[in-house]
Amino acid sequence: MNVLNSFPQTPDASLPIDTPLICFSHLRWDFVLQRPQHLMQRFSQDRQVFFFEEFIPTDHHLAYLEIHPFADTSVKAIRPRVPHWWSEAERDRALSRLLDDLILLHGGRRPILWFYTPMMYSFAQHVDAAAVVYDCMDELANFKFAPPQLKDMENALMARADAVFTGGVSLYEAKRDLHDNIHAFPSSVDSHHFRAARNSVADPSDQAKISHPRLGFYGVIDERLDLDLIRAAAAARPDYSFVFLGPIAKISPSDLPRAANIHYLGHKSYADLPSYLAGWDAALMPFALNEATRFISPTKTPEYLAAGRPVVSTKIADVVRTYGDTPGVFFADDADSFVSGCDAALAIALADTSWLEAVDRMLARSSWDATFKSMAMIVDQTAVDPPLPSALLGKNDILVHSERD
Incomplete structure (x- = not known):
């Protein structure tokens, strides 16, 4: 297994700091602090970050957004509320409209879309994004109670994504042939x-x-x-x-x-x-x-x-x-x-x-700061240049990033 520490190179340009980032997660912001929180807190130091969570059923007759600020971070949790009797199709249409409203209310700028769950791509795929990132932290399809359509949604998201990250090397090895710009980022530590x-x-x-x-x-x-x-x-x-x-x-x-x-x-x-x-x-x-x-x-x-x-x-x-x-x-x-x-x-x-x-x-080689910097460079790189062709990497090359990057 080759370890490539020379990529990514520092990009000639980067996404403007007023480009918002919308992170779609199946985990609540204040549930357990782990990979999404470590990374989104760091992104929020330079840009507005919205943490778009799974919808919450409501008895109200209209769908609406709750915006939850937290005292210890500038990240805002977005919690959609959707009438519990609506069909899946009705719910997705409503979530699409609510997502559009969120983008318009905060300047209408093309956002970075960052996914931890492919299931939310169903209502976000229409968005004109500055970049689309799939951070595959876990193989969610293997988890208990996983939705049957999850794999199909993941395939659609992978086809659209500008960059794909994985939460470990084994997961990278399972998915490396599915995308030209995929990188392994194992667990880091504070x-x-x-x-x-x-x-x-x-x-x-x-x-x-x-x-x-x-x-x-x-x-x-x-x-x-x-x-x-x-x-x-x-x-x-x-x-x-x-x-x-x-x-x-x-x-x-x-x-x-x-x-x-x-x-x-x-x-x-x-x-x-x-x-x-x-x-x-x-x-x-x-x-x-x-x-x-x-x-x-x-x-x-x-x-x-x-x-x-x-x-x-x-x-x-x-x-x-x-x-x-x-x-x-x-x-x-x-x-x-x-x-x-x-x-x-x-x-x-x-x-x-x-x-x-x-x-x-x-x-010392596996800090969250180092992981964040490498990820941010890749996202900037994909926004201004085409991805590094997989043909240049070879079957056994794995991108493992550390403080040496």
Whole structure:
């Protein structure tokens, strides 16, 4: 696999700063802070960013937009409200009109359209855009309850997009023949934010009563987690405390493993994560190996490491590829090896911190600032020049961007 760090070149021109960016997302802005929020916050420093979310059914007889500002960012969340009895066709026509109104109300300038979900392309495809970007963070078609038309919409979006980004290398490899201007951008990290967990930090009140050793996970608790694996690990090590932070989605709370040493503390803010991590002895990624996790590249991997916590993970392809030789990262095939990985992680946590030197050198090459700069250059490049022909890259070339770009 060749790594091309010389592209993109700095463009001779760029999109005017008064070009608005409309980001279409299946995730709410204030749900979980991850890739979309990291990138859109940075784009909003130079241009107006609207975060267009999925519609919300309403009892009102008209469709309308709610605009939600937030105190900590200039990004505005756009939340369409649509009568719940309308058909899909009626809803899409209304959303198209509302999108047009949003553009006109803010100067009528040709916007950058940035998609995290292909489903919203159905009502945005008519827009005369300065650039169209598909940031394929996950293979949504493999997720639970995925709409049956999602793949067709993705094909239409790929045909229109000026640039395509993927959230990991495995996803890039699956899609690289579908577009001439496609780039792999694996998970990045705000190291400064998470390094605070390496210092002495007061234990949050709801975690302080939980006994050590503590092994923790944060993120959305859904069908991607291996619940049987969690149940088995907790049973095998009753003296270990297993802590889970995050909202529950697409599964019933009654399906979750329950034991005296398993603790669900609920959804926590991004700002509070370092204080919880500071109270953990090791971090967990007990993902199931299924279609929903086949292409994931979890952002929490570098975040856990930036916090100075050893990591125990199942063998997610992109995690093994990126962190297989990283000190402090342990991989498991089954419940027994996962438990052994927990033991090894706790052992290294009690040793000196020399293993973190290699970790920090690696993390220095994967900041969100660097990822944003590379993405922004590609978007500017596609707006003023034709995309780099795929024939110039070759089948085995992967564009992996870092602070060296």
